[in-house]
Structures are given as structure tokens and as C-alpha cells.
Amino acid sequence: MAQRPGTPRLIGELNDRAAIDLMLSAGPLTKTRLAQLTGLSKVTAGQLLSRLESRGLVHIVGAQSGGRGPSASLYAVVPSAGYVAGLHIGPKEITAGVADITGTLLARLSVDPTDTPDPVSTVRGAMRKVARRAGIPMSKLRCLSIGTPGMVDPETGDVRYAFDLPDWQVGVVESLRGDVRRPVLIENDVNLAALAERSAGVVHDDDDVVLAWVGRGVGLGIILDGRLHRGAGGGAGEIGYLPVPDAPLPKGVTNPRNAALQSLAGAEGVRRLARAHGLRAPDAVGCVEMATADSVRGGPFLDELATRLAIGLAGVCVVLDPALLVLSGEVGHAGGASLATRVEASIAQMSPNQPRVVVGNVDEPVLRGALQSGLDAARDEVFSVRRI
Numbered sequence: 098m099a100q101r102p103g104t105p106r107l108i109g110e111l112n113d114r115a116a117i118d119l120m121l122s123a124g125p126l127t128k129t130r131l132a133q134l135t136g137l138s139k140v141t142a143g144q145l146l147s148r149l150e151s152r153g154l155v156h157i158v159g160a161q162s163g164g165r166g167p168s169a170s171l172y173a174v175v176p177s178a179g180y181v182a183g184l185h186i187g188p189k190e191i192t193a194g195v196a197d198i199t200g201t202l203l204a205r206l207s208v209d210p211t212d213t214p215d216p217v218s219t220v221r222g223a224m225r226k227v228a229r230r231a232g233i234p235m236s237k238l239r240c241l242s243i244g245t246p247g248m249v250d251p252e253t254g255d256v257r258y259a260f261d262l263p264d265w266q267v268g269v270v271e272s273l274r275g276d277v278r279r280p281v282l283i284e285n286d287v288n289l290a291a292l293a294e295r296s297a298g299v300v301h302d303d304d305d306v307v308l309a310w311v312g313r314g315v316g317l318g319i320i321l322d323g324r325l326h327r328g329a330g331g332g333a334g335e336i337g338y339l340p341v342p343d344a345p346l347p348k349g350v351t352n353p354r355n356a357a358l359q360s361l362a363g364a365e366g367v368r369r370l371a372r373a374h375g376l377r378a379p380d381a382v383g384c385v386e387m388a389t390a391d392s393v394r395g396g397p398f399l400d401e402l403a404t405r406l407a408i409g410l411a412g413v414c415v416v417l418d419p420a421l422l423v424l425s426g427e428v429g430h431a432g433g434a435s436l437a438t439r440v441e442a443s444i445a446q447m448s449p450n451q452p453r454v455v456v457g458n459v460d461e462p463v464l465r466g467a468l469q470s471g472l473d474a475a476r477d478e479v480f481s482v483r484r485i
Contacts, residue, residue: 109145114138116145117154117174125171126157147171148319154178154480160215161485174199179239179479180231182224183467185286186210187246188261193227195238196468200278205464216262216269217276225297239478240280240344244289246314248332254283258335260354263315269412272374281295282470286310287334288325289466290457291318296469300461305422308457309336309410312381312426313364314354317413322467337363343410358409367402367428374398385431390481393473399439407443414450463484 112135119134119165120126126134132142147257149155156175159397162166164401176197185192187210208223210216220243247259255268256262274281291308294300300320308318317334319326321408326333337359340346347356360366364381371377371384375394376382385402388395410422422444424430434457441454 108356108460109148112141113149114480116142116149116203117476120155121170121176121476125173127169127171129169131172132419140370146288170344175284176201177237177367178371179475180233180237180478181240181242181468181471181475183239183242183464183471183479184220184223184244185289185461185463185467186220186243186262187263188246191223192464193223194464194468195227195231195233196472198472198475199462200472202468203227207229214264216264217273220273221276224260234255235252238279238476240282240471240473241277242284242467243284243468245287246286247285247329248335249327249435251329251331252328254282257464275443280436280474282474283332284467284470285316285318285327286336287316287318287425288327289318291320291423291466292325292469293459293462293466294423294457295320297465298457299423299455300421305419306421307410307413307417307419307427307452308423308425309406311362311406311424311429311432315359315362315406315409319417321417336409336413339409339412345350358405362402362409364428366405370401370405371398376463382427382431385428385436389431389433389435395440401438402432403439405444407447409442411444411447412467414444414448414452419452421450422454423457424454425462 116131116136125393128139128142128146132139146155154175155172157170158173159171161171162168175201178197181196183194191208191210195203197203202226208352210219213219224237224241224327228238245256245260247254247256247261255267256265259265270283271452284418287308287310291311294308300306304323306320310316315337317336319334336346337357339358340360341361343362345356354363364383367381368384374397376387378387388398435453437456445451
């Protein structure tokens with residue numbers, strides 16, 4: 098792409114986008130405060146705000162008293178400048194949400210994916226229902242962002258090795274894009290959880306972060322130098338396949354439920370370990386919750402579970418050397434600080450690299466990550482320097 102010269106027009110366009118990003122992150126700003134944050138003069142900041150207001154991208158939302166003089170107008174991004182839909186696809190539930198361009202969640206609902214075997218119809222139906230609940234016409238949705246288990250082909254968007262979603266075959270994403278007639282983004286669910294924790298959760302200034310998802314399966318979301326790392330084929334972070342001691346080796350590219358790290362730290366492995374410690378609950382989450390409430394039987398169980406997780410995560414830390422490791426997923430959240438503290442100590446015994454281990458705090462992180470991914474794309478379109 099040819100480089101555009103630094104003309105006054107281009108510089109003005111870039112300043113406009115910088116001002117919008119500041120209002121999205123910091124909230125409503127006065128002309129004076131915007132000038133301070135951007136380094137622009139008050140006159141230039143005023144011209145910028147007038148330009149954005151005339152395009153319907155910002156509006157006055159109130160006033161701020163500054164002392165003896167008249168109150169200063171507060172400007173904010175117009176929420177209705179754009180909307181996005183996000184979906185978290187699971188084997189037993191699809192969670193859908195709609196957010197406006199500021200990131201405010203307007204509506205959320207869940208649907209049963211087994212009502213129809215056709216993924217395209219299921220996604221379209223969920224999208225329409227959540228848009229209706231938000232009071233937004235479908236035509237106003239600028240993109241659809243989807244989080245799904247499995248490996249997502251970086252070129253086609255096809256989902257591979259999503260064993261819990263047998264109907265998501267090659268070609269589904271292409272059909273979906275033709276059906277909804279708007280951009281469709283699709284990303285691995287654990288990757289989206291990592292993005293959610295980085296944008297609105299426990300990750301603050303750290304640029305090298307690993308999110309360990311412990312639930313039905315075990316997976317990683319990897320952020321390096323502040324950017325999501327997917328790998329050449331979209332398979333970075335599929336740690337469930339990692340061969341570890343005391344676990345059968347995976348035989349071919351099949352569901353590793355009974356092999357590798359997955360067999361030790363996935364839901365079934367957690368339940369077996371819990372039974373061995375006299376803890377019986379209907380599912381892995383219940384077992385871990387029972388353990389955190391029972392210091393006598395629960396302590397040894399959590400110690401061993403932490404060791405199992407650390408066997409896989411210590412290797413990741415040696416290779417990637419993250420500053421922060423976030424525990425997420427149903428089991429990770431159930432273990433809370435008790436499990437996180439033990440995992441940190443276990444990794445420290447196995448690896449010279451010793452990241453802090455914390456528990457993620459974003460509610461429904463996959464859905465939130467899907468919405469954030471959609472918002473990033475929609476904002477680039479709505480606030481593009483070519484459009485401003």
C-alpha cells in the first residue's frame with residue numbers, strides 16, 4: 098500500500114481517531130481536557146470536536162463547572178454509531194450478546210444449540226433474538242463475532258477438532274457469512290477469554306501473558322508483546338495434547354480426553370482425582386468447590402491438581418516466560434485463589450521462570466472477548482480515517 102504523505106488533512110484525521118479512542122477509554126471529555134491529553138491547542142481541539150459532531154460521531158452529554166466562567170461542555174462518543182453481536186458457541190448452550198460502539202452491553206441471552214442441527218440456522222436465530230431484545234434492527238449490526246472450541250483455520254475460519262461440535266464442518270463459516278451478509282469473525286474461545294482479561298480483567302500493564310483455561314478441556318490463550326499469538330495454523334495453545342508423565346500418549350490427532358495433559362487436568366481427570374480423595378460431586382466444578390470448602394480432604398486434592406496443571410504450565414513458562422498466568426474456565430474459577438496459589442508454588446519448583454498466577458475476573462469471558470473483537474473491527478470501520 099502506498100504511503101500517504103503527512104498532509105494537514107491526514108494529520109487531522111489521525112487526531113480525530115486519537116480523540117475518539119480517548120473518549121472511549123476515559124469517558125466524556127471537555128475541550129480543554131482533550132487538548133491536554135492530546136497535546137493539541139484548545140482551538141484545534143475545538144475544531145476537531147466540531148468536525149466529529151457534524152459527522153454524528155460525538156455529542157454533548159453534559160457540562161463540567163470550571164469555576165467562575167461558564168461550564169464546559171462534555172463530549173462523548175455517540176453509542177448508536179455502531180453495534181456488534183457476539184456469540185459463545187458451546188455444545189450445550191449458545192450465549193449471545195449485543196453491544197453498542199462504546200462497548201456497553203445492551204442485551205444478552207442463551208439458546209439451546211440442539212434445537213436444530215444446522216449451525217447456520219442456529220447462529221442466525223440467536224443473532225436475531227438478541228438483536229430484538231436489544232431493540233436494534235439487524236441492519237444496524239456491523240459484524241458478528243463468534244467464539245468456539247477447537248482450532249480455527251486462520252485463512253478460512255473453518256473450525257477443526259471441535260469434538261463437542263460435530264455439526265461445525267468445513268464450509269460452515271463460509272455459509273454463515275453468505276447468510277448473515279456482514280463480516281463474520283471467528284476465534285478460538287480460549288483466545289477470546291485472554292483478550293477479555295487483557296481489555297477488562299486482571300491483565301493490566303503486562304504484555305506477555307498466558308491464560309490457562311481449565312474446564313471440560315484444558316487450553317491456553319497466549320498474548321506476546323501485547324498481541325494474541327495464534328500460531329501458523331491457528332493451533333497455538335492446544336495444551337491438552339501436550340504429552341506429560343503419568344498420562345497415555347495421544348495417538349494421532351483425535352480427541353485427547355483420555356491421553357496427554359487433558360486426561361490429567363480436564364474435567365474427567367479432575368473427577369477421578371477427586372474420587373480418589375473422597376470428594377464426590379456431580380461434576381468437576383462441584384468437586385473443586387467441595388475441596389475449597391473442606392481443608393482436610395480438599396487440601397491434598399488441590400495440591401495434586403495444582404501439580405498436574407504445573408507439569409504442563411511449567412513447560413509453557415520455560416518457553417514463553419510470561420509475566421502473568423491467568424487461571425480461567427469453570428474449574429479454574431471454582432479453585433479460585435486456593436488453586437492459583439498452589440499452581441504458582443508448583444511452577445516455581447519446576448521452572449526458573451516464575452510468573453504471578455491469578456484468577457481471571459471477567460464474567461463470561463468468551464462472550465466478552467467476542468464482543469471486544471467485534472468492537473475492534475467495527476470501530477476501525479466506523480472511525481476509519483477514510484470515513485472521518
